Every structure is written in structure tokens, then in C-alpha cells.
Amino acid sequence: MIPWAKPDYYGYEKKYINQALKSSWLSDGKFVKDLENKVCKFVNSKFAISVTNCTSAIHLSYLALGLKRGDEIIIPGYGYLAAANIALQMELKPVFADVDQETFCVTSKSIEKKITKRTKLIIVFSTYGNICDLDAIIKIAKNKKICVLEDAAESFGSTYKNKKSGTLTDIGTYSFQATKTITTGEGGMVVTNKDKNFIAKLKSYRSHGVKDKRYYHYFPGHNFRLTNIQAAIGCAQLKKINEIIIKRKKIYNSYFNFFKNIEGLKLQMFTPKVKPVVWTFAIVLDPKAFIDRDKVMKIMKTKGIETRNGFYSPNLLPLYKKFQISNLINAETLSKNIICLPFYTSIKEREIEYISKTLLSLKR
Numbered sequence: 382m383i384p385w386a387k388p389d390y391y392g393y394e395k396k397y398i399n400q401a402l403k404s405s406w407l408s409d410g411k412f413v414k415d416l417e418n419k420v421c422k423f424v425n426s427k428f429a430i431s432v433t434n435c436t437s438a439i440h441l442s443y444l445a446l447g448l449k450r451g452d453e454i455i456i457p458g459y460g461y462l463a464a465a466n467i468a469l470q471m472e473l474k475p476v477f478a479d480v481d482q483e484t485f486c487v488t489s490k491s492i493e494k495k496i497t498k499r500t501k502l503i504i505v506f507s508t509y510g511n512i513c514d515l516d517a518i519i520k521i522a523k524n525k526k527i528c529v530l531e532d533a534a535e536s537f538g539s540t541y542k543n544k545k546s547g548t549l550t551d552i553g554t555y556s557f558q559a560t561k562t563i564t565t566g567e568g569g570m571v572v573t574n575k576d577k578n579f580i581a582k583l584k585s586y587r588s589h590g591v592k593d594k595r596y597y598h599y600f601p602g603h604n605f606r607l608t609n610i611q612a613a614i615g616c617a618q619l620k621k622i623n624e625i626i627i628k629r630k631k632i633y634n635s636y637f638n639f640f641k642n643i644e645g646l647k648l649q650m651f652t653p654k655v656k657p658v659v660w661t662f663a664i665v666l667d668p669k670a671f672i673d674r675d676k677v678m679k680i681m682k683t684k685g686i687e688t689r690n691g692f693y694s695p696n697l698l699p700l701y702k703k704f705q706i707s708n709l710i711n712a713e714t715l716s717k718n719i720i721c722l723p724f725y726t727s728i729k730e731r732e733i734e735y736i737s738k739t740l741l742s743l744k745r
């Protein structure tokens with residue numbers, strides 16, 4: 382079976398894990414600080430705080446922003462719904478905005494329509510490595526004095542006007558889960574250039590609301606700390622980030638050459654401002670040209686190829702029914718018709734060819 386994703390290692394993982402083990406620092410430790418410093422340097426951010434995963438990075442950001450029950454958060458209608466799930470847990474109100482059919486990212490127009498007096502945060506997703514039209518979104522947010530969080534879980538290394546994804550708005554969050562561009566198994570990070578007060582809150586909520594005095598709790602915080610062993614893996618991966626990016630770009634180009642100019646399918650569009658490091662190769666299948674997307678996935682599986690469907694738009698999930706979601710037409714179309722193809726740095730050219738030809742053979 383060709384897996385949809387797979388973590389690859391680049392030579393330093395075992396060495397760094399052994400160093401972490403020998404150091405006897407398993408929880409906090411040198412690699413945790415190293416990873417935070419190196420991520421700051423790589424993305425050019427003032428501050429980075431490592432956490433257990435991207436979901437906790439988002440949760441931590443909501444807490445440090447002081448979001449309260451009933452506050453509204455605008456969330457893209459297409460994407461992995463971690464930001465919305467945490468909103469539900471904190472009794473915040475997710476307000477979903479539709480995305481663009483071509484880029485799969487939320488648009489400034491659909492965000493603008495959803496802003497009310499209660500809007501406290503705008504979330505943007507950098508879906509599959511793409512970055513939305515942030516110039517326009519940031520302008521709207523600044524006018525209304527609303528904070529913007531870029532959930533860059535899927536776009537580590539992507540750039541928008543030569544700035545790294547995650548650093549373009551007030552707060553950025555990354556995922557280092559096993560399928561991501563760099564991994565720590567499970568892991569994540571918050572990056573921000575916000576003020577010291579906000580940074581102190583991030584640090585404190587990460588560790589049970591403790592600040593300067595041990596066992597003295599200022600806030601009802603969490604334990605969202607990344608371990609030293611996980612950070613050791615992250616440091617090893619980050620050391621090879623340039624190689625990883627080159628490989629991912631090459632894989633993207635190989636797929637692109639098979640699928641460009643083919644009728645009956647649509648590829649994700651990237652504007653000239655964006656240089657993506659793609660997480661997966663997503664294709665929108667036209668139901669008139671292809672047999673049903675889910676059947677395509679099943680047949681691909683019988684041929685030894687694991688694929689992924691698109692994210693469910695929230696209007697298709699009973700969990701979100703009570704939020705009276707309307708106008709997620711593009712998100713729903715993407716949900717039903719997207720197929721994501723295997724994408725990891727050790728995938729072979731002949732495997733890409735086999736995957737591409739197998740998919741194309743399923744045209745009606």
C-alpha cells in the first residue's frame with residue numbers, strides 16, 4: 382500500500398533522541414529551547430512557544446487572548462476544524478465564512494460579511510500549504526481592531542510576499558503531527574510578535590497558570606508542554622528543512638505535470654504572492670467527469686493507494702447544526718469532491734506516476 386502520508390527521517394533524529402535520553406531531561410530541556418529558537422529564526426518571528434500539538438496551540442491562544450463565553454470567532458468553512466472544536470469547548474461562537482473555489486482559502490469578502498460587534502478573532506487557515514489573501518484580510522481586521530490568527534498547521538515553510546506562513550498576522554500556529562512538513566510525532570507551536578504581556582500569558586497558561594513562583598497558580602491553565610524527546614526530533618527535522626522543502630516542491634511539480642490541462646478536474650490555485658510548501662496534493666473531481674469521489678477512493682485503495690477525502694464543511698456536521706450555518710456553498714462543494722493524493726518526501730517518481738495514471742483511468 383502506498384500510504385497517504387508518512388514521516389521521513391533525515392539523519393539526525395536518532396542522534397538527537399539519544400542526546401535527550403542521556404541528558405536525563407525528558408520533559409523540559411535543551412532541545413525544547415533549541416526548537417523554539419530555531420523556529421523563531423527560520424520563520425523570523427520574535428517569539429515561539431512549543432506545545433503538545435496545534436490544537437493546544439490554538440487553545441492556548443484563545444486563553445491568552447482572554448476570549449470569553451459568547452465571543453464570536455470567524456472561522457473558514459473549509460479546513461480542519463480544530464479551531465472550531467476548541468471554540469465549542471470554551472463556549473465561544475464559531476461563525477463560519479465561505480472559502481474561494483480556486484484557492485480553497487477563506488476570502489476577505491466572506492469574512493467582512495460575518496463581522497459583528499461581538500467578533501473577537503478572525504481565524505484563517507493556510508489550507509494544504511496555500512495562504513489566503515492576507516493583505517485584504519489584515520486591512521479589514523485592522524480597521525475593526527480585530528485580532529487575526531493564522532492556523533498554519535498545514536503550511537510550515539510556505540511564504541506570502543516572501544514572509545513565512547504563521548508570521549503574517551498577530552498569531553500563528555503550527556502542527557508537527559506525523560504527516561506534517563516537519564514532525565515531532567505530535568507537537569505544535571505558537572508564534573507571535575505581540576507584546577510581553579501576551580507572551581507571559583501564553584507561557585503561564587501552558588503550565589497550569591504558574592508564572593514566577595512554583596506551585597502558585599494565577600490562572601486555571603493546562604499542561605501543554607512539548608517533551609524534550611519530541612523537541613529533539615523536531616530539531617533534527619528542522620536542520621533539514623531546506624532539503625525537505627525542495628523535495629516537497631519536486632513532488633508537487635511531478636503531480637502537477639500529470640494533472641495540468643486535464644478536463645474534469647481542478648487543481649488548487651496559488652496566487653503569485655504565495656510560494657507554497659504543499660502538505661498534500663488536493664484535486665477537485667468534477668462529478669460529471671469522474672465516478673463518485675468516494676468510489677474513486679475505494680478503487681484506488683484496492684489498487685494499493687491510500688487517499689484522503691476533503692474536510693467536511695461544518696454545515697454537513699450535526700455537531701455544528703445549531704450555529705445556523707448558511708452560504709458555505711463553495712466549502713460544501715470542496716468537501717464533497719476533493720481527493721488528496723499521497724505526499725511525503727520519500728515517495729518515488731514511479732509511485733507518483735502510478736497514482737496519477739490510476740486516478741486518470743477512473744474518468745467516465
Ligand SMILES: Cc1ncc(COP(=O)(O)O)c(C=O)c1O
Pocket residue numbers: 434435436437460461463464506507532533534535555556557558568569
Ligand atoms: C488547519 C489545521 N489546524 C489544526 C490541526 C490540528 O493539528 P494537531 O493534530 O497538531 O493538533 C490540523 C491538523 O491537521 C490542521 O490541518
